Amino acid sequence: MEYVKNLDWLRVNLENKSVRIIDCRFDLQSPDKGEKWYEEGHIPSSVYFHLEKDLSNPVREHGGRHPLPDIEELVKKLENIGVDKDTIVIAYDNGEGAFAGRCWWLLNYIGHSNTYILDGGYKEWIKKGYPTTRETLTFSKSSFSPIIQSHMAATYQEISLQVQTKGQDKVLIDSREYKRYTGEMEPIDKKSGHIPGAENFVWTEGLKNGYFLSIDDQKERFSSLKPDKEYIVYCGSGITAIPNYISLKMAGFDKVKLYPGSFSDWISYEENEVETCLPSQLEK
Structure with a gap:
């Protein structure tokens, strides 16, 4: 399966009417910055989807800091930009892969598998000297019927059961930086540490300079994992x-899920325990 499209492919297909481009640039520390970047310049024909306004629901007691959006509302937004079952959707960010990845995962989750991440992102697009614009286009409304791919998402109940039973057929993968995993540092959430039993594979290690690693490099990165198990990333x-989700799939792991609420959802239940540990206690 193909997960990304390269910059040259998009440059050639800018005028392709079956292609729809979604700008997903975002800054977690400054949520309005992505929209400003879009207004200052973007890939021609692209539309802007805001992580928190378009690709997430408002924060509630549970569901984490970026709850999944209302599916009906998401479908309406896709229909308003002309996305139907045959549309090729290209999502891009600044090369992090995470914000475009959110769009990629959501569209695949609602059954639109003809969705790709722009490998290298906007920064590499600029480096190549490819065209940008400040023009915003409108598109004819389409019709799209979602088919939810429930196998792509792990529920809170599934995570809770895994922690309680310490099941051997599933493995939790914490994608955050190492010091957040160990509990040495936590700049965002009210508790530090990780979900009990989780292993750590830092998401940024699956990319280099905004590009996803090759299939062989992804296989090497996850060589310690057994292909017959199910992996739940958070x-x-x-x-x-989500870049870890994609990296695992690239490496040939078939049974991969995302826990959408992730650590911030897990700790929203006061009774849930977290694990912390010193680096010396961990085997990497």
Whole structure:
């Protein structure tokens, strides 16, 4: 399966009417910055989807810091930009892979598998000297019927059961940076540490300079994992775990899920325990 499209492919297909481009640039520390970037310049024909306004629901007691959006509302937004079952959707960010990844995962989750991440992102697009514009286009409304791919998402109940039973057929993968995993540092959430039993594979290690690693490199990165098990990836709020989701799929792992609420959802239940540990206690 193909997960990304390269910059040259998009440059050639800018005028292709069956292609729809979604700008997903975002800054977690400054949520309005992505829209400003879009207004200052973007890939021609692209539309802007805001992580928190378009690709997430408002925060509630549970569900994490970036709850999944209302599916009906998401479908309406896709229909308003002309996405139907035959549309090729290209999502891009600044090369992090996480914000475009959120769009990629959501569209695949509602059954639109003809969706790809722009490998290298906007920064590499600019480096190549490819065209940008400040023009915003409108598109004819389409019709799209979602088919939810429930196998792509792990529920809170599934995570809770895994922690309680310490099941051997599933493995939790914490995608956050190592010091957040160990509990040495926590800049965002009210508790530090990780979901009990989780292993750590930092999401940024699956990319280099905004490009996803090759299939062979992804296989090497996950060489310690057994292909017959099911892997559930999470991060702080379900965003940066998605590059790990894609990297695992690229490496040939068939049974991969995202825990959308991630660590911020897990700790929203006061009774849930977290694990912390010193680096010396961990085997990497």
